Amino acid sequence: MGRWEPNARGRLEQAAIELYVERGYEQTTVAEIAKRAGLTERTFFRHFADKREVLFWGSGTLRDHLVNAVGAAPDSAAPIEVIAGAVESVGVLFDERRESARQRQAVIAANAELRERELIKLASLSAALADALRRRGVPDPAASLAAEAGIAVFKIAFERWISGTGEPDLARLVRESFDELKAMAAGS
């Protein structure tokens, strides 16, 4: 694992997304991705198990970030606040990356298998958040409910973020969506 690795990975990722947008995900081969990135197929497979993983390798990072943020919240915080803070804090993982997030999402929206994979990813993030709350002593169903609400807010804020062009950053949209959920739950 030399110092060049992040560059190779980044180049492969960029080349893959470009090709998925241009030609469609199904029509793109690993050989073409490697060629576009100026690298070999062997290098591709050192970084990714297959062409799908290029779109989902970040899930583990996202999950770890969320789980760590839940664990680090003050003991006094209410479950929904713990979740809101954790989801808001993932905004920094995406800052300056709106264009590539938008492209990734367009590729996923165009393919049924990828849409399923994305749903599985969100369900597993929700399960990880619920587990992290239970470790804080939050009982069920409160833990599951707060986690599901958090992922629903994340999904909706993310869609607003990638479809927008103005300044609001992801963290701010997450906070706004949580506030909207609260206002709505209060019956307004």
Add this chain to the structure above:
Amino acid sequence: MGRWEPNARGRLEQAAIELYVERGYEQTTVAEIAKRAGLTERTFFRHFADKREVLFWGSGTLRDHLVNAVGAAPDSAAPIEVIAGAVESVGVLFDERRESARQRQAVIAANAELRERELIKLASLSAALADALRRRGVPDPAASLAAEAGIAVFKIAFERWISGTGEPDLARLVRESFDELKAMAAGS
């Protein structure tokens, strides 16, 4: 479509679920399901496209029920109350069917492909609820947020219902979970 059809469908469904529980979903063939039900394969395929559809044919009924309930809510009802009422009202579709719902859920939990299909079903119910709210003039992101919250509550209440043995009916567990979401969103 003669009067015997509901019986044939019901017998096939029961035979299929029994076999999925006994032998596993992957190991069960349509021929075995038909035989167990005392019917022909041809009759099976008059009712279901494949062995997976036995587990998911109710999705359309569920979606229609939810969408109709949203459309029928009083104009004055707040979005979250419209959704809570709609989700609560599906309880009647499941009453007296807890044992078969439990078996179906166990079959799904044991198979990755079926778990994915279930996630897709829930995502499409959420999309249908959000559409129904938009038709009532509820703007986004409120419509999506209320719909996602409703499906999250349904999922959690359903899990509580099938894992329980006591008296609470599904509608009551849905109402309790909505109240819990409200209390949680209020920060308690």
